Structures are given as C-alpha cells and as structure tokens.
Amino acid sequence: MKQKSGFIDTAMFYLLIPMVFAALYFVFIWSPVEKFMGAPQKIFYFHVSCAWVAFLAFFTVGYYSVRTLIKPNIKFHIHAGISAEIGVLFTTITLLTGMIWGKSSWNTWWTWEPRLATTLILWFIYVAYLFVRRMEGSWEKIAKLSAVFGIIGVINVPIVFMAIRWWNTKLHPVVFGDGKNQDGGGIEPPMLFTLLFCIFTITLLYAYLMRKGIEIEKMRHAVKKAKNKAINRLAG
C-alpha cells in the first residue's frame, strides 16, 4: 500500500515536469498571438486553468464536507482541508492574473463583473473556512464544525453569482454565457488546444499537490498522536 502510493507520486512528479515545460512552450511560442489584445492575452491560458482548478477544489471541499457529516472520518476531514488550502492558493492566482489581464485589456484593475466578484467572495468564504479549521479542540469537533461551514459556503456560491449578475446588469435579463469577455467569434484551434492542455496540466498539478498535502497532514497527525502517547507515558 505504502509502496504503491509512493510510486504514483513519483510517476506524477516526473510526468508533471515535462508537461509544465510543454505548456509553457505551447502558451508562449507555439500558439498564435491574439490580434487585438496582443501578448497579454497569453495570461488567459493560465488564468482559466487556475480558475477551473479553484472551483474544482471548492467543489471537492463541499463533497468531502458532506461525506464527513454522514460518517465522521479523519480521512475526509483532511481531504477537505487540503483541498481548501490549494483552492485558496489557486483563487489568489486567478484573481491576480485576472487583474493583470484586466489592466491591459479593460484598462482597470478591477470591475464588479459577476465572475470577478464571485471569485473574490469565494476567496473570503474559504479563508474563513480555513479559520474555522484552525480552532482548538479535538479533530472530531473541528471536523463537524468546518464541514457544516463548508456546506453552507458551497450553497452560497451560486446565489452570490446570481445576485451580482442581477446587480450589475441593472435587472436586464441575462442570457446564459453572454458575458463581457466571451467574444462570440469562438477561438482558434491552436489556442483551444493550448487552453485544454493547460487546464489538463494544472488539474494534474492540483491532484499532485492534493496527494502530497494529504500525506503531510497525515504525518502531522501521526506525530501528534505519538507525542501525546509519549507525554502520557512520561506523566503516568
């Protein structure tokens, strides 16, 4: 069992190195430069992949929160926590890259566009989630409390999106997917390929980070247990 997980990690690691370099090559050299936006458009590949991974990570948090409530298990608790940490990281990257791109193409660092604002509020919700996990107490207690908050947070995300959409469009009906930066002209095949490749690479990176994080967290728990045991033996 232990050998196998180590093998998967090593394999993923050695797969990721060439893939990241290939993704960089595709993004910066192989894919064509966009006519209107120019070179800054290249940030879009990483931006979209990070945003996708951020939402995937938070969906994972919701999933494991439900599992934790149904049957408390330290494994689910750890999975949810690591996923939230990685999610916060990728949401931060998404927000930063989005701001850089917005500055170059909308000439403003920030607008209250639904997707931007939802991502920002999502970031706040999951930072709060990490605060809940930092409470003192037994893991069973924290697992329950954080799982409850995780579920409430996931319920909130679509409502936030709808509310901000209505707010910003001044109550005009919105046709789904008709956003500001979704040009109707579609996307060049090489660009699409690069985008999909980037998404795949970053998702793999997420899976790898997730596995590593879970391993570290498990070690932490094992050390804590051993410490408590040693202290009890010394005291007794």
Add this chain to the structure above:
Amino acid sequence: MKAIISDAWTIAGKDLGNEWKNKQTIGMMVIFSSLVILVFSFAFDPTNNMVKAVIPGLIWLITIFSGLLGLNRSFLSEQENDSITGLRSAPIDPSSIYLGKVMANCTMVAAVQIISIPVLFLLFDYRFMGEFLWFLLVLAAGTLGFIIVGTFLAALAVNAKNSEMLLPVLLLPLLSPLMIAAVQATRIILENADIQDAMSWIQLMAAYDLLFLAACFFLFEFIMEGS
C-alpha cells in the same frame, strides 16, 4: 414539529426575559448603532445632496454592525456557567434551540431598528417618501436572512476562543448576496421607483431566507454535537 415550535418559544422567552431584566445587550446595540450613524455623518457630510444615495446602504450597515454585537452575545452568554450543556442535555430537539435563538435575536434587532432607523433619518434630515409597507417588508426579509445565517454562525463561532473576531469573518462573505438584494430593494423603495423593479430583489431575499433557514435548521444538530 409542534413540540419544536413550542420549545423554541420557551427558549426565545427565556432569552428575551433575561434581556428585559438587565437590558444590557440591547442598550449597547442602540448606543452602538447611534455611534455608527454619528461616525458616518462625519464621513459623509449630511448637508450634502449625495447623502440620499448612501441612506439605503447605511440602514443595512447599522443593522449589521449592531446586530453582530447581539449575535456574539447570544451564544456566549450560554457559555457562562456552562448553560449550553444544560440546553444540550434538555429533552428537546436541537433545532428548537436554533429556532428559539433566531426568534429572540430577530426581536432584538427589530427593536434596535425601530429606534436606530428613525434616528438615522432624523440626523441625516431625510424625508421618507416611499411606500411604508413595502419598506417594512424589505426590512423584515433582509433582517430575517441576516439573523438566520448569523445565529447559525454565532453558534459555530462560539466554540473558538476568539469568537468575537471570528463571527464577522465568517458571516460577512455569506451575507453578501442578501446585502446586495436588500440595499438595492431599499434604494428602489426609498426612491419611490416602480415596485416591480424591487420585486425580483425581494424574491431573491425570500429564496435566500428559505434556503438558509432549511439548511441551518437541519445542520444545527451537527454544531450542537460538535461543540
């Protein structure tokens, strides 16, 4: 179901009775909301015409800020003398504790609003011209949603040592859709614009209230087990 509601009444009655005796929390809330108004009148010059634009936001800001004080107290006060253990071991459904606390908090925040909103209008010299009943409806829907989520998270946050700091951090991002809807609906009503425009915001608030009431009602059991 009937038992849950009657138990909830008992708990709400206990909380409100306590509050009626010492009037400490509610007094603080009223004073605090007046202070917020005072600070805002320094920040935005009340003689300026632009004040009209910020009144709907101010109504909700004072509600949330003063409400946070009350929400913090509502479960912290149970921790003194470990009364929360008593509540938990009582032969009642945990959800009725939640419902009772929601009722008590809602009454308290409404009482504060009855004082603080007229004070706000007075100090900012604002003449109310909208439809009064619609205004009350929007206030009720927004406040109810705030209390529903706030009471739930107060019960969650009370387990931490720094619960006063934790509660706003947990609560404010979750409140954001409700606040957008409440401020927009209030603005439309105060400007005496077409009620039809405010309808979709009121519907959003109602949906938020119902959804979170259901979710919190069922999840509260886990918080009580966990704490």
